[in-house]
Amino acid sequence: MRRSQGRIDNLRDNASRQAMRVDGMLRQLITHYQPDLTPTERAYAEEVKAIDNAVNGSSGFVCRIQQLRERLDKVLSPAKDSSGKTQAEVKLEGMVHRLDCESETMNETCERVAELRIRLEDVDV
Numbered sequence: 001m002r003r004s005q006g007r008i009d010n011l012r013d014n015a016s017r018q019a020m021r022v023d024g025m026l027r028q029l030i031t032h033y034q035p036d037l038t039p040t041e042r043a044y045a046e047e048v049k050a051i052d053n054a055v056n057g058s059s060g061f062v063c064r065i066q067q068l069r070e071r072l073d074k075v076l077s078p079a080k081d082s083s084g085k086t087q088a089e090v091k092l093e094g095m096v097h098r099l100d101c102e103s104e105t106m107n108e109t110c111e112r113v114a115e116l117r118i119r120l121e122d123v124d125v
Helices: 002-033 039-056 061-079 087-124
Strands: none
Touching (some): 039 061, 039 087
16 A cells, blocks of 8 residues: 555656656747747837827827817807807817817727737737
8 A cells, every 4th residue: 555655656746747847848949939029020019109109198199189179179268259150160160170080080090009009919928
């Protein structure tokens, strides 16, 4: 009985060592054969980061659109006091519409950049 238990313990120890050895070899193979990003892929990743900064950064398009919207609201507030629409009001409403369209486009661009960033992060792993 003790002899059988000793053999079982030896087999377990041997299996554990073999598993650790196989894990080490697998890690070596993965690091050796796993391809890195190509220079083109790295350049593309940098370009996506630059676009993201241009859109979402402190001086990006989203911030600029918000500033323009605030300025437009200040300009529109006195014009709303009058009873009839002036030519300036009509122009301003057109500008608001165009800003809304630009805002939608920027939001779509932000979503696309975020998707690309997620995909790039998956590639980096």
